[in-house]
Amino acid sequence: MILAVLFANSVGNILVERFFGVPAEERLHWRSFLVKLGADNLKGVKNEELLVACHKSVYIVYTVLGDVSIFVVGKDEYDELALSEVIFVITSAVKDVCGKPPTERLFLDKYGRICLCLDEIVWTGLLENTEKDRIKRMIRLKPPTEF
């Protein structure tokens, strides 16, 4: 299950956070843990270069895209490789919506559409869609082209 998808800006403020099946009282802990993980490791990392960590049986894959850091947390079948697939879909969709790796401002300008993309990609902790073109059409309620 995908446990969390989190976007933060360059100083660690949360832009989007979505938890799936994580009790409310544990979310703050996860949020601070991920932000610290990013602060410790993401300096100087190139866009979309993936970093990976595991904490007990939970995997974390994270990266930087423009001014935004993206974290994906999963367990069981969502191990580091499955999560790298998820984060790849997320970064592609965000780039597609923003037209480039976003600045914080651009990210917030496109906030609504990014939320829609996330809704298409991860649903109740499961990976639903993986192609950016399809996602792009679906957030406008257009059927996929191959259909």
Added chain:
Amino acid sequence: MRENEDHPKLNVTHTRNIFLNFRNLIGAIGKAYRFNLSALNGAFNRCTAEYSPFLGIEKGAVLQEARVFNDPQLDPRRCSQVITKLLYLLNQGETFTKIEATEVFFAVTKLFQSRDLGLRRMVYLIIKELSPSADEVIIVTSSLMKDMNSKTDMYRANAIRVLCRITDGTLLTQIERYLKQAIVDKNPVVASAALLSGIHLLQTNPEIVKRWSNEVQEAVQSRAALVQFHALGLLHQIRQNDRLAVNKLVTSLTRGTVRSPLAQCLLIRYTSQVIHESAGNTQTGERPFYDYLESCLRHKAEMVIFEAAKAITELNGVTSRELTPAITVLQLFLSSSKPVLRFAAVRTLNKVAMTHPMAVTNCNIDMESLISDQNRSIATLAITTLLKTGNESSVDRLMKQITNFMSDIADEFKIVVVEAIRSLCLKFPLKYRTLMNFLSNILREEGGFEYKKAIVDSIVILIRDIPDAKESGLLHLCEFIEDCEFTYLSTQILHFLGIEGPRTSDPSKYIRYIYNRVHLENAMVRASAVSTLARFGAMVDSLKPRIFVLLRRCLFDSDDEVRDRATLYLNTLGADGAIVETGEPASDFLFESLDIPLVNLETSLKNYEPSDEPFDISSVPREVKVQPLTEKKAPSKKPTGLGAPLTGPATTVDAYERLLSSIPEFSGFGKLFKSSAPVELTEAETEYAVNVIKHIFDQHVVFQYNCTNTIPEQLLENVNVIVDASEAEEFAEVASKPLGSLPYDTPGQTFLAFEKQGIAAVGKFSNTLRFIVKEVDPSTGEAEDDGVEDEYQLEDHEVVAADYMLKVAVSNFRNAWENMNPDSERIDEYGLGPRESLTEAVNTVINLLGMQPCEGTEVVPSNSRSHSCLLSGVFIGNVKVLVRLSFGIDGQKEVAMKLAVRSDEESISDLIHEIVASG
């Protein structure tokens, strides 16, 4: 976090205002002085470019704005903007009150009137985010049901997702028909939406979702890759408890076409599960599905290759022939440009190294290059794997590489490395010099408490297990406390020095380090140092006079605990020729373990009433009280070096003793030796709940039956337990104490006493509860006068050998073992037959003997093929018993055990062997 978010906003606003004022001011000056303002305007624009569109966003204002949803002429763009703001607030962790959420939800439902596609998509999202309560869902159900049957596919898909997210069981039965249709819908988006909803609903309404398996089975054959992936996931979840069905599913799919790598990965996982479950059933030796796994190693997608390699490495009893192709692909991944692949590969190899270190040695060169990997998680995994696979000759080279690596990783990684080095040192004791030096070097560097504790623990374990490492290890610890910022570690090391230091060839060289603490440290460390000095004085006669001089100086310490300790030690150790009359050697009294659980001592001291009779420490119960069976035991921790003192749960031994001595029938039985944990004699939630506690005396056993009547309409009278002791020949019933009355929900006790013939008689007892039952009027609570005699069958219980053993810990097993008479030692070997694991075998023997595991030896490291376990206890008659167990397990899971016993009485050593032989 919230505060952090607010500050930049305040600062930006503030800066902007200052900037505007400043610009106006400069503008005015510029006019006068013909300044060109373009440069200044550029700077201003750069500053404003980074404004958040949500700057100054406030929940109240957004809720006001949400009123636009009620406009008769809807503005889709404006409405979408307001929904975005609501989403932003929710994503920032903002919460809405019940009233606010309801108002927004009702307003949002109005937006179904709009035909704007973009807005409709936003509406679907915000409804899910608002998670309306059950009584509100009804408002939106009809709109969503309409969308679910819409001709527009995308309406259908989204409506399914929203409905399934917010629906409950009753509504689900209404829409089930549509969902089943949707699963086989031609549009993959609709099918996926229904399948994922199925996975989601399976948690809450499994019975309904299980009815969809035909449709899901059809979807597994879908040509759309993602539909197949989602269908496979759901189908497996539906059938996961049906082993045959999963086997069939795997068999058919491994022969068919799987379209997406994600689905292929799922299939590999399910295949691996089938292999695992059928492991015991294969007679031919050929592993089923191995060929499939092996073929997946040649798949296009790395994800699939990795999954297959991982599955192969995790096969039960995997052979090196089976392992080789998997290790080869993992080795290739080690040099991949993708960090995730490198991480996955090294993580898997790290696990393989625990069970098959030789299989991984081929990858050592690739792993060595990963020590400098930018991703520190990868580097740490590489190091710890190398430490497991390295041979004795490569230790020095490896340590050189690790030294450079240690300076730039975080403490949590360093701890993992230290633990790996500890294991390596125990594996290659001859290399202790290099490894001990490494540990002492990193001990001197900067680091947090946990890290330093891990190093100190490792050094302590090496000192204990490798005799040659003792002196150098102790000196490293001495140097460390000269500059240690952690009081806990200083005191623990001082205590350890007190135990080990006096037994070295030259104990005097440690005194300087210890006495320095008395001058330079805080009171806690000073008090510890005083105790350690005294221990040296007590154990090394030649040092005694000099130690007395030092202790006398401590009498002037500013702290009363330090002074008190110094005074106590000087007096008991016989300074100034004082005569010591403790009845036992002073050093034993001062430094040996009290052999009494501290909680028991505490309870006894609290119960002690000041009188002329002094407190008698021998009257303190010695048993470590086990927790009642109904409570779960906390998982045991890893063995630690310095370790935490044993703390037992609160004791009720005193209470039992008082209770029993107050009953005249049992008052002549003497001192209570042990009381067992309650053994349940009824299942949970039956009419009458009964458990039994076995109280063991020298000649007698008393069963205390705790009874509870759980029926409000009944009153039980004259309650007693009839025991059939035909399978307990050595026991003869001598007394009983029935229970007069047992009203509803008020526990009561009835007792039975038996005299036993053998010292450690064992037997089985069948129990029947007999009583007179009277009806109770629920309205008045009064019982009828007449009752009916009735019986209730209870479970049997046994008196076993472990009941005659007290769990009594010893602080230093080796000392205690050496101090026992070697003539009392009895050694024998036993075959325990096939066992599930070594842990299971160890626990069985511990439970059989009922003894206290020492020094954390009850924990068997995972994948160990051999294990030693140390047990201590006191057998009835106050006979101290120590046991050393050595276990070994072979490939067929046959366990062999060597048992060595020493005890105060040789007959008891023999008896322990008899218990094990008959158990």
